[in-house]
Amino acid sequence: MIALELKSISKHFGGVTALENVSFKLEQGKTLGLIGGNGSGKTTLLNVITKMISPNSGEVHFKGKRVDNLPAYKIARLGIGRIFQIGGIFNNMTLLENLFVATNSGNEEEAERILNEVGLVQKKNEKAATLSGGQQRLLEFGRVMIRNDELILLDEPFAGVSEGNCKKIEEVIGKLQKEGKTIILIEHDSKRIKRICNQLIELDEGKLAKKTNID
């Protein structure tokens, strides 16, 4: 089953082309690595999928349903979660509040179990701003776990993170893969991306330059 399909997505910022005619399909349960130099359009592509920006042309389909005509919050409610390069947590909320605000569940046991899985349960009542960069990413992973998102978009989750937390993040991604989640990962470390992903797409100046199967 196709989880995500992009049809001829183009996005321009003024005279600058961020994405041009990008199309691909991603099967459910697969992990796609998105690579390319700075400014190649990787984050813009995630922004288009989540409707943080609207494409100039093209369509986004999630599980067979066209979604690019929906507002961002409705797309998120379909089960598309995201981990941001920066600013992905609510600094003034506790860890538990960061989880609860993303879901209708107020089940504290469930939230604590998830925080335990990402190694943050000891800090559950602390403000998220007190966490290190790596811990903040792990909290974001906790959020996609409690939301039970089906498609998870990871924007450089290892960037600026300590070795220990990188291992933990890889472990969590492995767990999500075992649960059958569909994942798109932006990452610069080629060894890591080959270790984690089934497919690779290389973007070059907004164009899909290369598509490779790793399996």
Added chain:
Amino acid sequence: MVFQQLVVNGIIAGSEYALLAIGLTLIFGILRIIHFAHGEVAMVGAYVAFVVSVSLGLPLPVGFVVAICFGALLGMAVNRFAFKPLRKQHVWIGLIAAIAVSILLQNIIALFFGNEIKTYNLGPVEKGMEMFGFIITKTQVLIIVVAVALMILTWFFIKKTKTGQQARAVADNRHLAESLGIDSEKVIASTFAFGSALAAAGGVLIAMETNLDPMMGLMPNIKAFAAVIVGGVGSVPGAILGSYFIGLTENIGIWYLPSGYKDAIAFFILIVFLLFRPQGILGKKKEGIEQ
């Protein structure tokens, strides 16, 4: 004796300002606009209670509840018709819209009720209770009790309700909140409703203590704005703290200065904070307006 009385007067004034300041800071936190028509929402609330209690002859507590409900609806209407269409414009455009709404509401009330002063007909002038060296009327005790109860309700709304939690999320990072499935427009409408309901409650309490006229919301709103700056923009505890700080200093200040300087004291404090501690008492330097 005089000092204790001024402290009590300051607490009463602070309680009234706080009900307006909470709404101002909630709306600023979420939209980064100064809602200059907030005082007029309070004024309209006071007139709604006047219609219910004086024109219709129902008890004032009924008028108080109707005013709160009407305030919530009015707040949502102001958001929907004045602010939402301008959401993508510069914040200054929102500020101008707020001033326009303020003038519009003053004139609508003046058109229907006239510019002359009105009162709630609370009966003969109350004799105050004397205790601990000060005098306080039952109405003033009621103002403090109701204001504190509404502040506790605000804490419950922000900390314990889903909408309150989502409002904090939208105020912190609107794009992130939307990417988690939060309908930010719905949250903004709810925040306007809640903040405006508090303002309407504040308007009724102010009118119980003084009188009603179409301009009655202007000065309390400016004081509430000063309280928001003094306490720390975007912080509800800061808004409450700032309100009592302004209420107390302007009342204690007239122990030393002629009473005509009362308003000037509040503005002097505002200027001092803007110059030397713009983040306010509880605000952090890199947050707030710059965010």
